[in-house]
Amino acid sequence: MANILVAHLNKSYGKNSAVNDLNCEIKSQEFVVILGPSGCGKSTFLRMIAGLETVTSGEIKIDNIIVNDLEPRERGCAMVFQNYALYPHMTVAENIGYSLKVEGINRTERLQRIHNVAKIIGLEDFLDRKPGQLSGGQRQRVAMGRAIIREPKLFLFDEPLSNLDAKLRVQMRIEIRKLHNRLNATSIFVTHDQIEAMTLADRMIVMNKGKIEQIGTPEDIYRLPATQFVAGFVGSPPMNLLKATVIDCSTVKIDDQLIRVPQHDVAIGSVVIVGIRPEHVEMDDNAGNNVFSIDFIEDMGSLRLLHGKLGGHDFVVQSLSGATQQLGQFKVRIASDKIHLFDVATGLRLQI
Amino acid sequence: MAIPPFRYFNYEFYMNNRSYFKNNKLAAVLIAPQLFLIFIFFYWPASQAIYWAFTTQPPFGGGNEWVGFQNFQELFNDKVYWNSVYISIKFAIYSTCLSVVLSSVMALCVDRQLSGYQFYRFAFFLPYAIAAPAVGLAFRFIFAPDAGFISIINNYFPGSWNPAMNGHDALVLIVLANSWKMAAYNFIFMLAALQSIPRSVVEAAAMDGASFLRRVWDIQLPFLTPTFFFLLVINITESFVDSFGIVDITTGGGPARATDLMVYKIYTDGFKGLDYSMAAAQSILLMIIVISLTFIQFRFVEKRVHYR
Amino acid sequence: MIERTPYLDLLTHAILILLFIISVLPIIIVFIASTHDLPTVSRVPMALWPGNSFFENYSHVWNKSGFGPKMLNSLIVATMVTVGKVMISAITAFSVVYFNYRLRFFFFWLIFITLMLPLEVRIVPTYAVAADVLEPFRTILAWGGVVLKIPEINILNSYSGLVLPLVATATGTFLYRQFFLTIPDELTEAAKMDGAGALRFFWDILLPLSRTNMAALSTIMFVYAWNQYLWPLLITTDPNFATATMQLQKIVPGPAFGQPPVWNEAMAATLMVMVPPLIVVIIMQGAFVRGLIAVEK
Numbered sequence: 027m028a029n030i031l032v033a034h035l036n037k038s039y040g041k042n043s044a045v046n047d048l049n050c051e052i053k054s055q056e057f058v059v060i061l062g063p064s065g066c067g068k069s070t071f072l073r074m075i076a077g078l079e080t081v082t083s084g085e086i087k088i089d090n091i092i093v094n095d096l097e098p099r100e101r102g103c104a105m106v107f108q109n110y111a112l113y114p115h116m117t118v119a120e121n122i123g124y125s126l127k128v129e130g131i132n133r134t135e136r137l138q139r140i141h142n143v144a145k146i147i148g149l150e151d152f153l154d155r156k157p158g159q160l161s162g163g164q165r166q167r168v169a170m171g172r173a174i175i176r177e178p179k180l181f182l183f184d185e186p187l188s189n190l191d192a193k194l195r196v197q198m199r200i201e202i203r204k205l206h207n208r209l210n211a212t213s214i215f216v217t218h219d220q221i222e223a224m225t226l227a228d229r230m231i232v233m234n235k236g237k238i239e240q241i242g243t244p245e246d247i248y249r250l251p252a253t254q255f256v257a258g259f260v261g262s263p264p265m266n267l268l269k270a271t272v273i274d275c276s277t278v279k280i281d282d283q284l285i286r287v288p289q290h291d292v293a294i295g296s297v298v299i300v301g302i303r304p305e306h307v308e309m310d311d312n313a314g315n316n317v318f319s320i321d322f323i324e325d326m327g328s329l330r331l332l333h334g335k336l337g338g339h340d341f342v343v344q345s346l347s348g349a350t351q352q353l354g355q356f357k358v359r360i361a362s363d364k365i366h367l368f369d370v371a372t373g374l375r376l377q378i
Numbered sequence: 379m380a381i382p383p384f385r386y387f388n389y390e391f392y393m394n395n396r397s398y399f400k401n402n403k404l405a406a407v408l409i410a411p412q413l414f415l416i417f418i419f420f421y422w423p424a425s426q427a428i429y430w431a432f433t434t435q436p437p438f439g440g441g442n443e444w445v446g447f448q449n450f451q452e453l454f455n456d457k458v459y460w461n462s463v464y465i466s467i468k469f470a471i472y473s474t475c476l477s478v479v480l481s482s483v484m485a486l487c488v489d490r491q492l493s494g495y496q497f498y499r500f501a502f503f504l505p506y507a508i509a510a511p512a513v514g515l516a517f518r519f520i521f522a523p524d525a526g527f528i529s530i531i532n533n534y535f536p537g538s539w540n541p542a543m544n545g546h547d548a549l550v551l552i553v554l555a556n557s558w559k560m561a562a563y564n565f566i567f568m569l570a571a572l573q574s575i576p577r578s579v580v581e582a583a584a585m586d587g588a589s590f591l592r593r594v595w596d597i598q599l600p601f602l603t604p605t606f607f608f609l610l611v612i613n614i615t616e617s618f619v620d621s622f623g624i625v626d627i628t629t630g631g632g633p634a635r636a637t638d639l640m641v642y643k644i645y646t647d648g649f650k651g652l653d654y655s656m657a658a659a660q661s662i663l664l665m666i667i668v669i670s671l672t673f674i675q676f677r678f679v680e681k682r683v684h685y686r
Numbered sequence: 687m688i689e690r691t692p693y694l695d696l697l698t699h700a701i702l703i704l705l706f707i708i709s710v711l712p713i714i715i716v717f718i719a720s721t722h723d724l725p726t727v728s729r730v731p732m733a734l735w736p737g738n739s740f741f742e743n744y745s746h747v748w749n750k751s752g753f754g755p756k757m758l759n760s761l762i763v764a765t766m767v768t769v770g771k772v773m774i775s776a777i778t779a780f781s782v783v784y785f786n787y788r789l790r791f792f793f794f795w796l797i798f799i800t801l802m803l804p805l806e807v808r809i810v811p812t813y814a815v816a817a818d819v820l821e822p823f824r825t826i827l828a829w830g831g832v833v834l835k836i837p838e839i840n841i842l843n844s845y846s847g848l849v850l851p852l853v854a855t856a857t858g859t860f861l862y863r864q865f866f867l868t869i870p871d872e873l874t875e876a877a878k879m880d881g882a883g884a885l886r887f888f889w890d891i892l893l894p895l896s897r898t899n900m901a902a903l904s905t906i907m908f909v910y911a912w913n914q915y916l917w918p919l920l921i922t923t924d925p926n927f928a929t930a931t932m933q934l935q936k937i938v939p940g941p942a943f944g945q946p947p948v949w950n951e952a953m954a955a956t957l958m959v960m961v962p963p964l965i966v967v968i969i970m971q972g973a974f975v976r977g978l979i980a981v982e983k
Contacts, residue, residue, distance in 0.1 A: 078397065097400070
C-alpha cells in the first residue's frame with residue numbers, strides 16, 4: 027500500500043495558522059489515528075493529505091512522490107466523510123459505483139465490483155435503496171463501500187463515527203479495523219475520541235492547536251505522555267494534573283500534602299505540574315500517606331470514580347467496586363513511580 | 379424558509395470557504411452566455427438611453443448632438459409630463475394600498491385554517507397567473523359603460539359611470555384591475571410569512587389569554603412588518619412598470635390623459651411619436667425612481683429585519 | 687388549538703367567500719361572456735349563465751382573427767424562454783458558486799444589477815439593439831478606431847428577438863445560486879475524491895438535486911413569458927410572429943374612439959390567453975408559489 031512522508035507542513039488562512047510545522051512518517055499498512063480536540067487542525071491535516079486543502083508550505087509525499095499539487099483523484103486516496111456525503115439522489119449501488127463510472131469502467135465489471143464490495147460491507151440486500159431510506163450505520167457502511175471499491179493506496183477517515191450513537195460507534199470501529207486488516211490497507215483515521223484512538227491505532231498522532239504533541243503507539247502515549255496536554259487528554263477518566271512546589275529531588279508539596287515523586291533535577295522551590303492517573307491511587311486508610319476528601323461518588327458498575335480534593339485541589343481516584351464507600355476524609359496511597367512531572371511553562375515532560 | 383423573503387446582498391458569499399473546482403477557463407465559458415446577453419440586452423441599451431437622453435436626434439438622420447440637460451429641462455417644463463408623474467403616483471398609492479390591505483385580510487383569514495382553507499388558498503393566487511392585458515380586458519368588459527355589469531348604475535343614475543369619458547372613472551378602473559392581480563401576488567408572500575411564525579409563539583400567546591384579534595394585532599402583524607414593507611416597495615415598483623399592459627388595453631392613457639402613466643407615455647412618445655430623445659430622458663427618470671425604490675428596499679427593509 | 691369563536695369563524699368564512707368570489711368572478715364572467723352571441727353579451731347586465739355560442743365564437747376567433755397560429759407562437763416563445771432560462775441560469779450560477787476567480791464577485795454584481803431595471807423601462811434602446819444586434823460591438827470598435835465590417839443582424843420579427851431579451855435577466859441565476867449554496871461541501875468533496883471533474887459533478891449530481899428548483903423556475907418563467915405584452919408588441923410587426931397575448935390589442939379597436947369591442951369575441955380571446963398559464967399554475971401550484979418566493983430572496 028502506501029507510505030506517507032510529511033515534512034514541515036504548514037497551513038494558514040491569512041494570518042491564522044491552522045497547522046504549524048507538522049512532521050511525521052506513516053508506514054505502509056499502518057493504521058494511524060490523528061487524535062485531538064476540536065479545532066486542533068487534525069481535519070485540516072487529513073484534508074491536505076487528501077488534496078482537499080492547499081498546502082501553504084511544506085511537503086507531502088505519498089510513496090515518495092510529492093503530491094502537493096496533485097488533484098485528489100490523482101493521489102490514489104479514498105475518503106470517508108463525517109457526514110457520509112452520500113449522493114442523495116442515487117441508489118446505494120450507484121453511490122458505491124460512482125467513481126468507477128467516472129473512470130469509464132463498463133457496466134458489467136462495475137456491477138460485479140459493486141456486488142463484491144456490498145458483500146464485504148454486508149449491504150447486498152440494500153443496493154436499490156436510496157440513502158434517505160437507510161439508518162446511520164448503514165449509511166456509514168455505504169460511505170466505506172464507496173471508498174473500498176476504488177482499491178486505493180490510502181484510506182482516509184474524517185471522524186466517521188461521530189454521528190453514530192454510542193453502541194453503534196463501538197460496533198463500527200471494530201468493523202473498520204477488521205476491514206483495514208483484511209484489505210491490507212494504509213489508513214489514517216481522525217477523531218477527537220481518545221477511546222476510539224486507543225483501541226484502533228497502531229500508532230497515534232496527538233495534535234493540539236495546530237501542532238503535533240506526540241507520536242507513538244497507544245501504549246507509549248498512555249504510559250509516557252510527552253506533554254501535559256497529552257497526559258490530560260488521553261485516558262479516561264483523565265489524569266489528575268496539579269500544581270506543586272518542589273521540596274527536594276524526590277518530593278513535592280501540594281498545599282499541605284507531601285508527595286513522593288520519581289527522581290528529578292528541578293530546582294528546589296520551583297513549581298511543577300504533577301500528573302497522577304486516578305487508577306494509580308489506592309484507598310488505604312491504614313498505610314496511606316496523603317489525605318483525600320471525597321465529596322462525590324460515581325458508581326459505574328465495575329468501577330467507582332471518587333471525586334474530591336487532595337491538598338485543596340480537585341482530584342479523582344478510581345477504585346474497584348466492593349464495599350460501600352462513604353463520603354469524607356480518607357487516607358490514600360499514591361504509586362510514586364507512576365507519577366508524571368511536567369514543566370509548568372512549556373508543558374513538556376520533565377525527564378528524570 | 380426565512381422570513382421575510384427579500385432581496386439582499388449575500389456578503390458571506392465571498393467569505394465562504396467552499397470547495398472549488400480548478401478549471402477557471404471552464405468557469406469563463408460557463409458564464410459567458412449570460413454575460414453576453416446582459417451586455418447586449420441590458421447594459422448597452424441602458425447606456426444608450428443615457429446617451430440619447432443627453433442628445434437630440436436631428437430629424438433627417440446624422441449624428442446626435444449633445445444638448446446637456448436640455449431634454450430634461452423641456453420635460454420639467456412640460457405640463458403633460460407632470461400630469462403623467464402625478465397620475466403614476468396616484469395610481470401607485472391607490473393600487474398598492476388596496477392590494478396590500480386585501481391580501482393581508484386574505485392571508486389572515488386563510489391562515490386560520492378553517493375547513494376548506496386549501497381551496498381558498500388555491501383560488502387566491504390564481505389571478506397572478508393571468509396576463510396584464512387579459513386582466514385589463516376582463517375588467518374593461520365588466521366595468522364598460524355600455525356592457526358588462528357595473529354600468530347597471532347608469533340605468534338609475536344616467537351617466538354616472540363612464541370610464542371612456544370620465545378620467546376619474548378610468549383611473550378607478552385601472553386601479554381595480556391592477557389591485558386584483560397584485561393582491562394575488564401579495565397574498566402568496568403574506569401567507570408564507572404568517573405560516574413561518576412558529577406555532578409555539580402563537581400558542582404561547584393563546585395560553586396567555588390573547589384572543590384571535592389580539593394575537594393578530596400583537597403578534598402576527600408585527601411579524602409581518604418586514605414582509606409588509608417589502609411588498610410595499612415591490613408593489614410600488616410594479617405599478618410604475620408593469621401597468622403598461624392594463625393601460626394599453628383598457629384606456630390607452632385616456633380619456634384626455636387621465637391614465638397616462640409614465641411608462642405608457644414613454645411608449646407613446648418613443649414608438650408612436652418617434653421622439654427617442656424625450657422617451658430616453660423619461661426612461662432615465664423612471665429608471666432613477668425604480669432604482670431608488672429598490673435601494674430603499676435594500677437599505678431600509680433589510681435593516682429592519684436584521685435586528686431579529 | 688381549541689378555540690371557541692363561532693362568530694369570528696362565521697365572519698372569517700363570510701370574508702373568505704366574498705374574497706373568493708372577487709378572485710374568481712372575473713374569470714367566470716370572461717368565460718360566460720365568451721359563450722354568448724353579440725346581442726346577449728351587450729345587454730346590461732349580462733346574463734350570468736353560459737350561452738350557446740361557445741363553439742361559434744371560439745372558432746371565429748381562432749380562425750378569422752387568426753388566434754390559432756398566435757397561440758402556437760406564444761407556446762413556442764414561452765417554451766424557448768423557459769428552457770433557455772433554466773439552462774443559462776444553471777451554468778451561470780455554477781460558474782459563480784463552484785469556481786474561484788477574481789472577477790467572480792464583479793460578474794455576480796453585474797448580473798445582480800439587471801434585476802433592478804425591468805424591460806419596460808428600457809424599451810426604446812433595447813428595440814434599437816434588437817434591430818441591429820452587433821451594433822454595440824461595431825460602435826465600441828469604432829471608438830477604438832477599428833472599423834470592421836460587422837454584419838447587421840436583425841432579430842426583429844423573429845423568435846430570437848422575442849426570446850433573447852427575456853432570457854437576459856438574472857432571476858433564475860439567483861434561484862440556482864441560492865440553492866447551490868445549500869448543498870453541503872462534503873458532497874462536492876466526495877465527488878472530487880471519486881474523480882469527478884467540474885462538468886461531471888454538474889451533470890451527475892448538481893442538476894438531479896436541482897429538480898424542484900428547476901420545476902419552480904420553469905413554472906414562473908413559462909407564465910412570465912406567455913404573459914409578455916409590451917415587448918412582443920414592439921418587436922413584431924409581422925403577424926406571423928405575433929403572440930396570443932399581444933394579439934389582444936388587435937382584437938380590441940381603439941378604446942376611446944370608435945366602436946366598442948365585439949365583446950363576446952374579445953372575451954373568447956381573453957379566455958384563450960388566460961387558460962394556458964392558469965393550467966400550468968394549477969398543475970404546478972407548489973412549484974409556482976415556491977418559485978415566486980425563492981426568486982424574491
